[in-house]
Structures are given as structure tokens and as C-alpha cells.
Amino acid sequence: xxxxxxxxxxxxxxxxxxxxxxxxxxxxxxxxxxxxxxxxxxxxxxxxxxxxxxxxxxxxxxxxxxxxxxxxxxxxxxxxxxxxxxxxxxxxxxxxxxxxxxxxxxxxxxxxxxxxxxxxxxxxxxxxxxxxxxxxxxxxxxxxxxxxxxxxxxxxxxxxxxxxxxxxxxxxxxxxxxxxxxxxxxxxxxxxxxxxxxxxxxxxxxxxxxxxxxxxxxxxxxxxxxxxxxxxxxxxxxxxxxxxxxxxxxxxxxxxxxxxxxxxxxxxxxxxxxxxxx
Numbered sequence: 001x002x003x004x005x006x007x008x009x010x011x012x013x014x015x016x017x018x019x020x021x022x023x024x025x026x027x028x029x030x031x032x033x034x035x036x037x038x039x040x041x042x043x044x045x046x047x048x049x050x051x052x053x054x055x056x057x058x059x060x061x062x063x064x065x066x067x068x069x070x071x072x073x074x075x076x077x078x079x080x081x082x083x084x085x086x087x088x089x090x091x092x093x094x095x096x097x098x099x100x101x102x103x104x105x106x107x108x109x110x111x112x113x114x115x116x117x118x119x120x121x122x123x124x125x126x127x128x129x130x131x132x133x134x135x136x137x138x139x140x141x142x143x144x145x146x147x148x149x150x151x152x153x154x155x156x157x158x159x160x161x162x163x164x165x166x167x168x169x170x171x172x173x174x175x176x177x178x179x180x181x182x183x184x185x186x187x188x189x190x191x192x193x194x195x196x197x198x199x200x201x202x203x204x205x206x207x208x209x210x211x212x213x214x215x216x217x218x219x220x221x222x223x224x225x226x227x228x229x230x231x232x233x234x235x236x237x238x239x240x241x242x243x244x245x246x247x248x249x250x251x252x253x254x255x256x257x258x259x260x261x262x263x264x265x266x267x268x269x270x271x272x273x274x275x276x277x278x
Contacts, residue, residue, distance in 0.1 A: 011065060040070060043073070044075075047091050052110060055256045064252070074193060075192060078093070089112070094148070096171040098237070108242040122207070123222070124207075124226075132160050135162070140185070141187055141197075141202060150173070156206060165179065175268040229275050230275075
């Protein structure tokens with residue numbers, strides 16, 4: 001049976017991160033517990049939580065790893081949890097997001113070496129059109145409002161010729177960096193988890209892969225267009241607080257997450273909506 005703690009959305013207030021935790025189940029055994037104790041890993045539910053549950057149920061015990069999984073429903077709380085020692089590691093983000101988070105919040109979180117696990121292709125979804133070229137003038141497109149995923153969404157739209165971004169616009173591009181917009185597209189900036197729910201109210205939405213899956217959408221089947229995995233910097237990584245990379249439990253989990261068994265699990269379960277990155 002899954003041992004899960006659901007974490008409510010974290011909010012930013014007065015420059016400080018406030019974390020609201022609501023536990024369910026048999027209490028909390030998170031935090032640092034020594035090299036021989038349980039390893040508690042924070043993750044968003046789909047697909048990260050599912051991948052971790054597969055490891056916990058099928059691989060961890062044989063490898064001598066006592067793995068605990070805690071599910072978070074936003075992109076802030078998993079990092080604050082690691083920074084504050086409430087969990088040992090997290091698995092939900094890509095490197096550009098981590099770099100931006102560290103820069104903005106003064107945290108010292110680092111990727112675990114050799115633990116880039118999977119890619120969730122970002123996709124554009126729409127209810128009323130089947131091609132981006134069918135979008136009407138003045139159409140509204142919902143995009144994630146966190147720095148790196150908004151830039152990623154804009155780059156996808158630029159790659160499809162919907163907009164043009166100014167030269168040098170990188171991992172922190174915003175709608176202010178749009179220099180060409182022939183269809184006069186309007187952007188509705190929302191928290192990433194809220195974007196799928198906006199599909200009824202906008203002409204199109206650029207949705208992160210994990211939230212698309214939770215909304216029963218598949219980048220492989222339902223997206224008008226989706227990112228290519230080739231040369232993609234947005235692979236999801238295992239993250240710890242700096243100095244914990246050498247924890248034997250972390251190394252063991254990194255090996256399990258990049259094992260042939262996990263690759264086969266990803267291929268069989270997600271049918272192209274999630275792609276192994278190793």
C-alpha cells in the first residue's frame with residue numbers, strides 16, 4: 001500500500017516561502033534518518049510518483065533500500081522540503097527550473113550525478129482547432145507562469161512559427177520577449193497545475209507533461225504539437241541538498257531509477273507520453 005503524504009500548494013509571501021503540510025496516512029517519517037534508514041523522496045504524482053512507486057514495489061527491497069514516497073501538488077514545496085530537511089530528495093523538475101529556483105530563493109539544491117530519468121514532452125492542446133495555423137487572430141493561449149516552463153512554452157510556439165522571440169531569449173523568456181506575433185496571440189499566464197483546467201476557457205494551452213497525464217491527455221496522441229526529445233534540456237532529475245550526493249541511499253536510488261527495468265516500465269505504461277532519458 002502506498003505511503004503518501006499530500007502537500008498543499010506552497011505560497012510566496014513577503015519574500016519568504018510558506019509551506020502548508022497536510023498529512024494523511026500513518027504519520028510522517030520524512031527527513032534525515034541516516035545512511036541505513038528510510039529514504040524519503042518528494043515527487044509530483046504523475047509520472048514521478050508512479051515511477052518511484054514502481055521502484056519501491058519491485059526493485060528497492062531487493063537492493064536493500066527502504067524507499068518512502070511523498071506526493072506534492074506544486075513545483076515549490078518539493079524543493080523547500082529538501083532544503084529544510086523534511087525530505088531527503090525530490091524528483092519532479094528539470095535542470096533549468098532547478099537553476100532558476102536556486103537563484104531566486106538562495107537554496108543550494110543540486111542534481112544527483114547520472115540521475116536524469118525521463119522527459120515529459122511539453123505539448124499544445126486545444127478543444128476547437130486541430131492545427132496551430134487554425135488559431136484565429138486574437139486567440140488566447142494559456143502558458144505556465146513559472147520562469148523556465150513559460151520560456152519553454154514560448155520556445156515551443158516560436159519553433160512552430162506562431163510567434164518570434166528576440167535574439168538571445170533563453171530559459172527565462174517571457175511574453176515581453178515576443179518580437180513577432182502575426183496572429184496577435186494573447187497569453188494567459190497560470191500556475192502550471194492550473195493550465196489543463198483552463199482548456200475550456202482558452203483557445204489553446206501549453207501543458208507540462210505530468211499535468212497533461214493527470215488530466216488524461218497524452219502528448220503523443222492529443223497534443224497539436226509536442227516537443228522533440230532530441231537535444232532536449234528538460235529531462236527530469238533526482239535532486240538533493242548540496243553535500244548529500246554521496247549518501248549511499250541516494251546513489252542506490254539513482255541506479256534503480258536509471259535501470260533497464262524502469263526504462264521498460266516507462267515505455268510500457270506511458271506510450272510515448274513520457275520518454276526515458278537514459
